[in-house]
Amino acid sequence: MFDKRGATIFAWALLLPALLYILAVVAYPLVQTGILSFTDASLKRTTAWVGTANYDRIFNETFAGVILRTFIWTFFSVLLKMVIGTFGAVLLNAAVPGRALFRLLTMPPWIVPMAIGIFMWGWMYNGQFGMISGVLQNLGLADGPVAFLAYGNSAFWATIVTDVWIGVPLVTLYLLAAMQSIPQDLYEAAWTDGASRFYRFRRITLPLIVPAMITMSMISLISTFNSFDIIWILTKGGPSGSTTTMIIDTYRTAIGSYKYGEGAARAVLICIFLSIFSFLYFRLTSRLSPEAAR
Template identity: 60%
Template sequence: MTRRFDAFPYLLLLPAALLTLAIVAWPVMETFRLSFTNASIRATEDYVGFQNYERLFSGGFVAIIWRTLLWVTLSVVLKLAMGLFGAVLLNAAVPGRTIFRVLVMPPWIVPIAIGVFMWSWMYNGQFGMISGLLQRWGFLAGPFEFLGYRNSAFLATVVTDVWIGTPLVTLYLLAAMQTVPRELHEAAWVDGASRFYRFRRVTLPLIAPSLATMALLSAIWTFNSFEIIWILTEGGPRNATTTMIIDTYKTAISRFQYGAGAARSATLLILLMLLTGIYLLLLNRMARRARRLEEASA
């Protein structure tokens, strides 16, 4: 007996599908279309083929890509490391841990612009707290402008991004740790396993999918992070903190080169899609490993 096709569920999904096409698919397709034109502030535009991409990779954009990857890698690794360490501490049975869980939230709750302006003041060489303390402790002979030099400005943006993003990573990993069955820890403890061994062989494998998910989300957010760098340095000094999103903004908005800016946006989208594909492969492998661990303990 053949089943009749029921179109009603698809009709219910149609408004959401049309909305997704309108706010996601169409802008993406329009961006790719513009990347093959010389669109600018002028009313007309011409098709130029891959000219924007050729200019993109024959100039300094490759260096910007590597700088972006370095910025994202440093930021994500530090957020994951500090978030994992914080989650372990907040998961411990210590008095007042609820208060500590609340106190870890302010960097993420405070609006990004306000938090970044606070860090900008702290980085100030003449009046900032960091320079003042380093001078008082004898590490600096005089005022130091952290945002005025290439290396220090780059590291300053990384520190600020880590400060903003770590609380979310901490709470996410804390929630993942609390789903680990206590029976597994108790069985390992009875067998004489140390606390570090239980964390490495029980907790870490079971929260690995959550850790990978947070790594991907954090990487995407950091790739697209604009406010932190723009408020602190606007991509300076001498392009030391110019990432792909900053360069795209300067090209498309400040210089009104919409075609060239679209080519940069398309390149950023492709990189993020590759990153997502790698994540999905790793997540499937981690999920299979976690299932094998649960089956072995059953």
């Protein structure tokens, strides 16, 4: 049997591998990025300390527009994924024939490699050969080819639609699992009392899956905020910067222009925003689950 001191040492010994992993993989690169953000690091051999000059360049009119665009892109993408995913989970949770098949059909957007799915959408958005443009012309809704990725507004919403298509299956399956954990006795009692289907959803299903919805929305928010593949493959941030988000701008600055110091400053800003989101998330969940916060 261990005494109190021995138990403490044993506990720290068990935690040591995880602590070393966090220090090596998370903490050290984060600190190095923070230090790099205060320098003029680039391809030149010498690096000088520039203080907050990189951050001063960030908060100009151009980058302010990039920040706003990133928040708008993230907001609508996450909102659509949560709304569509919630309704999809409700439908898949219903006792209908072929339910297993319908659940299986929700998986392809999530199973297909992301790059292949994005290239597929890029082909459908093509004005000359794309399916969407062809359907609109056949229905008389367009007079000619519609090149969705050639114009700012349509390209912006096209990237959102693609991101929603990729993200909805995960949201649907996550919320479906939450719905299936609800005791059926609650629904039976409500049905016996004459409660309608909508009333049962509003009074039983929705309140009990709120914690799962908050968790899923937070996961989706972080992944969407940091989404790079979709925008880069479809538009590379164009046309004219209409789909340039913070992560795209950071990549262009650090990798495309070899301005590592300025790129690091942008990466630090992204980290700060996501830390704020995480803090608000934990505050919200602690209010919903006061017992878990103790």
